[in-house]
Amino acid sequence: MSRTSSAVAVTAVVLALIPLGSATGAPPPRAVDEPIVVDAGGARVVVEQHPFRLSVTDGTGQTVLREVTHPVQDTIPEPLTTDPAATGIDKQDTTTLYAPLSFMVGTETLIQRPSDEWVSNLLSGRREGTWYAAQDVERVEQVGDDVRLTLSTNDPSGRELVVVVGALGDGAVRVRVHAEPDDGVAMLGDSFEATADDGFFGFGGRHDRIDQRGRVLSSFVNQENLAATPSATENPGMYPNGPSAAYYPQAMFWTTRYGFLLPQPELARFKLAVDREDAWNVTASAPHLDYVVAPGAPREAVDTLTALTGRHHLPPPWALGTMLDRLVKNQGETYTDYEARLRDDIVQIDRHHLPLSAYRIEGWGFPGGSNHGLALHTWVHGAPQAAMIRKLRARGIHPLAYIRPWLEPGSAPVEAGYAVRDASGEPYDILGSGGRHFALVDFTNPAAVAWWQQQVRGILDLGFDGFMQDYGEQVMFDMQFADGTTGYTRHNDYFTLYAKATKRELGRYHRDHPDRRPWFFTRAGYTDLPGSARYEYANFPGDETTGWDRASGIASLTTDMLSRAVGGAYGFATDIGGYFDYTTPPTTKELFIRWAEWAALSPIFRLHGSGLSGTHTPWSYDPETVRIYRQMSNLHLQARPLLTRLWKEADRTGAPPTRPLWFSDPDDREGWHQDQEWLLGDDVLVAPVVVEGATSRSVYLPQGCWLLHGRGDRRTGGQSVTVRAGLGALPWFSRCGTDALG
Numbered sequence: 147m148s149r150t151s152s153a154v155a156v157t158a159v160v161l162a163l164i165p166l167g168s169a170t171g172a173p174p175p176r177a178v179d180e181p182i183v184v185d186a187g188g189a190r191v192v193v194e195q196h197p198f199r200l201s202v203t204d205g206t207g208q209t210v211l212r213e214v215t216h217p218v219q220d221t222i223p224e225p226l227t228t229d230p231a232a233t234g235i236d237k238q239d240t241t242t243l244y245a246p247l248s249f250m251v252g253t254e255t256l257i258q259r260p261s262d263e264w265v266s267n268l269l270s271g272r273r274e275g276t277w278y279a280a281q282d283v284e285r286v287e288q289v290g291d292d293v294r295l296t297l298s299t300n301d302p303s304g305r306e307l308v309v310v311v312g313a314l315g316d317g318a319v320r321v322r323v324h325a326e327p328d329d330g331v332a333m334l335g336d337s338f339e340a341t342a343d344d345g346f347f348g349f350g351g352r353h354d355r356i357d358q359r360g361r362v363l364s365s366f367v368n369q370e371n372l373a374a375t376p377s378a379t380e381n382p383g384m385y386p387n388g389p390s391a392a393y394y395p396q397a398m399f400w401t402t403r404y405g406f407l408l409p410q411p412e413l414a415r416f417k418l419a420v421d422r423e424d425a426w427n428v429t430a431s432a433p434h435l436d437y438v439v440a441p442g443a444p445r446e447a448v449d450t451l452t453a454l455t456g457r458h459h460l461p462p463p464w465a466l467g468t469m470l471d472r473l474v475k476n477q478g479e480t481y482t483d484y485e486a487r488l489r490d491d492i493v494q495i496d497r498h499h500l501p502l503s504a505y506r507i508e509g510w511g512f513p514g515g516s517n518h519g520l521a522l523h524t525w526v527h528g529a530p531q532a533a534m535i536r537k538l539r540a541r542g543i544h545p546l547a548y549i550r551p552w553l554e555p556g557s558a559p560v561e562a563g564y565a566v567r568d569a570s571g572e573p574y575d576i577l578g579s580g581g582r583h584f585a586l587v588d589f590t591n592p593a594a595v596a597w598w599q600q601q602v603r604g605i606l607d608l609g610f611d612g613f614m615q616d617y618g619e620q621v622m623f624d625m626q627f628a629d630g631t632t633g634y635t636r637h638n639d640y641f642t643l644y645a646k647a648t649k650r651e652l653g654r655y656h657r658d659h660p661d662r663r664p665w666f667f668t669r670a671g672y673t674d675l676p677g678s679a680r681y682e683y684a685n686f687p688g689d690e691t692t693g694w695d696r697a698s699g700i701a702s703l704t705t706d707m708l709s710r711a712v713g714g715a716y717g718f719a720t721d722i723g724g725y726f727d728y729t730t731p732p733t734t735k736e737l738f739i740r741w742a743e744w745a746a747l748s749p750i751f752r753l754h755g756s757g758l759s760g761t762h763t764p765w766s767y768d769p770e771t772v773r774i775y776r777q778m779s780n781l782h783l784q785a786r787p788l789l790t791r792l793w794k795e796a797d798r799t800g801a802p803p804t805r806p807l808w809f810s811d812p813d814d815r816e817g818w819h820q821d822q823e824w825l826l827g828d829d830v831l832v833a834p835v836v837v838e839g840a841t842s843r844s845v846y847l848p849q850g851c852w853l854l855h856g857r858g859d860r861r862t863g864g865q866s867v868t869v870r871a872g873l874g875a876l877p878w879f880s881r882c883g884t885d886a887l888g
Contacts, residue, residue, distance in 0.1 A: 456680025
């Protein structure tokens with residue numbers, strides 16, 4: 147794959163604004179009526195009628211979120227990123243109307259990458275039109291348990307906004323808005339007050355920072371993010387998707403006072419105290435808006451929202467052990483080569499006494515070509531495969547396979563109608579990296595789902611106990627799905643359909659085979675009601691590069707893990723050593739060891755490999771690497787009982803096993819910005835080394851008393867301390883008086 151230093155520019159148009167209250171049909175000032183109150187117990191919506199303004203309070207009546215008052219247009223276009231290597235919709239300059247419920251009448255044109263490694267990523271966009279906003283409440287109706295409000299606007303055509311407000315359980319409220327008529331409405335958004343004390347945390351697997359205040363984020367699944375300057379570790383730039391791009395974005399975030407969720411699949415844009423310190427804005431690329439607010443401190447609000455969107459399921463005990471993936475190299479590896487490497491891995495694992503609970507076999511492929519259609523690398527039942535599975539299971543090692551929703555052009559499932567279609571009704575042909583052509587399984591087609599589940603069951607019948615479920619990001623806007631939807635609304639939520647189809651089959655399989663507990667992990671995902679986390683066990687964070695940078699190297703892992711964990715996607719399974727070595731050097735011994743240290747006290751300990759160089763095993767370096775890798779494997783096993791207890795707690799409460807410092811102590815402002823350390827529960831602090839050549843690191847300790855490695859030096863919290871951290875030494879602390887990793 148080639149890279150260029152130039153980026154495709156986004157065309158930006160300054161959007162016209164019709165001033166509110168001008169001669170555009172806006173009604174004259176009217177007397178203020180009594181507010182309308184929708185009570186959900188722990189949350190309440192209060193609506194002022196003339197002019198319209200909405201607030202959310204907690205159960206005590208304390209206001210936690212309120213729309214802005216006077217409409218203000220940001221008249222200075224704000225560059226959404228100053229990163230010269232970034233592109234996509236997040237680079238676009240635009241203006242924002244800060245008003246209660248604003249909408250744009252005009253057009254928004256979004257363009258995706260048509261092919262290559264980043265096929266379907268958002269490439270550019272153009273917006274032009276006129277912004278209007280809500281004025282007054284004209285009608286109030288009770289519709290079941292909800293309140294339906296009809297609002298006048300200052301749109302001279304007489305367009306109205308219909309707002310439906312209701313409770314979502316006893317801890318959250320939901321606001322749904324649509325324009326009537328909706329023709330010509332390209333975007334609809336809302337603007338809220340922000341205090342100087344507001345941080346904005348969450349948003350899914352972002353790599354740039356923990357607190358997103360001052361950022362503009364879009365919620366759109368993008369593939370791969372590379373360091374524009376691989377040698378830079380602090381500010382490498384992020385190519386081609388910009389600093390906030392993510393495989394697993396979530397349109398969901400938290401402040402210290404409330405949680406906010408946008409459960410709709412269209413492109414959404416959050417502008418977080420960027421051009422106004424006192425306000426933030428959310429806009430969806432649709433003539434409707436749907437949001438949920440959960441008042442409360444982070445623990446309470448995370449519990450409320452993730453109970454609605456979904457949480458990763460507790461894995462079987464073996465999946466919290468240690469794993470190794472044997473990759474198929476992308477260049478020059480034959481089936482015979484691959485089989486020999488599988489057999490040698492078993493020999494080396496025994497020789498070096500490495501603990502191993504799961505082994506993923508990427509595949510020997512299909513004889514005569516991959517005409518089966520499920521994946522380009524997968525399994526058939528044959529003597530060598532069956533023997534290898536038996537050999538692994540005899541050692542107590544659980545075999546894992548590999549699947550993805552790609553269909554071979556012309557294969558039987560494509561001919562049967564199981565692929566997503568184009569506008570002419572033909573299977574949609576996707577051109578991916580390396581010139582590969584494929585189609586996607588249409589998970590809105592019940593027959594395609596049944597076929598997929600049959601393939602999943604067949605893999606489990608071979609003796610596999612699970613698999614990596616890869617890809618799915620390649621949904622293009624003009625795709626046509628069997629249920630009548632298009633790729634415009636399916637790009638983000640394809641992963642929920644994908645994971646749901648697989649998880650349901652695994653559930654059936656477990657019921658039929660009570661002694662088997664199959665497990666799988668995915669790459670990309672999104673958040674809805676419910677989102678893909680409801681149907682997943684774990685995720686890997688995309689194809690990390692084999693480097694030290696914060697774009698997608700080892701320094702990107704902690705922000706990604708912590709930002710998605712609070713959103714229910716806490717089963718984080720990094721690729722030890724990194725994968726994407728097309729733009730960075732092969733994984734060095736130092737990087738490999740530091741990556742194993744990073745993974746030791748994370749949820750899933752999994753050695754992967756790289757595309758060009760293949761699987762980087764500890765024995766491919768030297769005896770010291772083997773010794774340290776074995777040490778880190780055993781540390782992870784030592785922490786498995788704690789991880790299990792924390793995962794069970796997460797099932798009940800949403801509190802993730804790996805926690806950002808702001809989650810445990812929202813009042814500690816210093817902890818808001820610690821993006822290279824995490825809490826395992828509340829009593830273990832983990833601070834891996836992610837800087838090349840480092841022999842020590844600074845660690846910020848939360849308030850209290852802490853012991854290095856649970857038994858060493860006593861340190862006082864509320865400050866940063868420097869600890870020695872040579873190769874093989876992972877800095878971690880436990881609170882004084884606690885049982886460390888026990």
